[in-house]
Amino acid sequence: MFLFPPTAAAPLPLARADGRAFAGLALTAASAAALGAAGADFLHPEELAAWAAAGVEKRRDDYLRGRYAAKLALGHAGLAGPAAARAILPGVFGQPVVRGGGGWQVSLAHSGGRAAAVAFPEQHPLGIDLEACDSGHAATLARDLSPAEADWVATAGLDSLVALTALWAAREALSKVLRTGLMTSFAHFRVAPPTAVPGGWRAEYVEFPQYQAALLPRPGFVLALALPRRTTLPWPELSATVTGF
Numbered sequence: 001m002f003l004f005p006p007t008a009a010a011p012l013p014l015a016r017a018d019g020r021a022f023a024g025l026a027l028t029a030a031s032a033a034a035l036g037a038a039g040a041d042f043l044h045p046e047e048l049a050a051w052a053a054a055g056v057e058k059r060r061d062d063y064l065r066g067r068y069a070a071k072l073a074l075g076h077a078g079l080a081g082p083a084a085a086r087a088i089l090p091g092v093f094g095q096p097v098v099r100g101g102g103g104w105q106v107s108l109a110h111s112g113g114r115a116a117a118v119a120f121p122e123q124h125p126l127g128i129d130l131e132a133c134d135s136g137h138a139a140t141l142a143r144d145l146s147p148a149e150a151d152w153v154a155t156a157g158l159d160s161l162v163a164l165t166a167l168w169a170a171r172e173a174l175s176k177v178l179r180t181g182l183m184t185s186f187a188h189f190r191v192a193p194p195t196a197v198p199g200g201w202r203a204e205y206v207e208f209p210q211y212q213a214a215l216l217p218r219p220g221f222v223l224a225l226a227l228p229r230r231t232t233l234p235w236p237e238l239s240a241t242v243t244g245f
């Protein structure tokens with residue numbers, strides 16, 4: 001698939017004690033006009049219809065960028081064949097379901113003119129969130145913080161808006177793995193104090209010990225991945241992909 005700049009996409013090999021799993025990651029802020037003109041190259045006919053039916057311009061642009069990132073991520077995860085042959089359609093909770101993906105699934109997010117997607121094999125669930133750092137959302141982001149989360153925001157050494165955005169993105173990424181969205185009480189999505197790793201932060205979830213979060217703050221946004229706790233990420237490659245975008 002053609003890379004419309006600015007776009008970054010790469011394989012995301014995941015290490016497990018019992019072997020490896022393969023995922024793919026893509027981020028884009030490509031212009032909606034350029035993507036729209038090439039829509040038939042990567043959108044399935046049912047996606048083209050959904051795009052045409054999405055009334056509001058922002059939703060149409062988000063849809064394009066999100067589907068474009070997801071198709072790139074699927075290709076980098078290892079799914080061969082034309083992108084337009086597979087459709088990413090909403091399940092009953094709005095979750096993306098890949099039809100024609102042979103067991104591959106995706107998680108995707110859009111915010112502030114950017115989109116990100118991760119593609120993964122069904123046996124190794126992942127969730128993603130990308131949040132623009134927006135001071136207009138600070139009050140919402142600070143809502144319902146646990147004392148430990150509030151303490152981390154105050155002491156992490158990050159700009160507080162970035163730290164709040166990172167915690168929010170960690171929760172959203174988990175809510176996507178669980179397919180609940182953020183309809184569930186925030187208390188269930190509590191994030192234990194993150195620890196710094198080269199290129200980002202690693203965190204665990206207080207009530208979901210089988211998952212961990214990778215948090216990558218970059219200028220203007222934070223990318224979060226929720227993944228099984230016993231999976232090791234290729235941090236240098238992951239960090240380079242997110243930075244290179």
Ligand SMILES: CC(C)(COP(=O)(O)OP(=O)(O)OC[C@H]1O[C@@H](n2cnc3c(N)ncnc32)[C@H](O)[C@@H]1OP(=O)(O)O)[C@@H](O)C(=O)NCCC(=O)NCCS
Pocket residue numbers: 062063066090092093094095096107108109110111129130172175176177178179180181182183
């Ligand atoms: C799901 C949710 C966390 C997404 O957050 P957001 O900031 O609105 O949007 P993002 O850009 O981060 O993510 C949007 C993508 O999340 C995915 N998504 C939506 N619902 C999802 C769910 N329940 N599980 C996993 N992924 C979901 C979709 O791929 C969507 O993009 P698309 O519609 O273009 O395919 C948020 O919409 C939410 O909590 N909604 C609450 C309502 C809800 O969960 N309803 C479910 C039916 S009861």
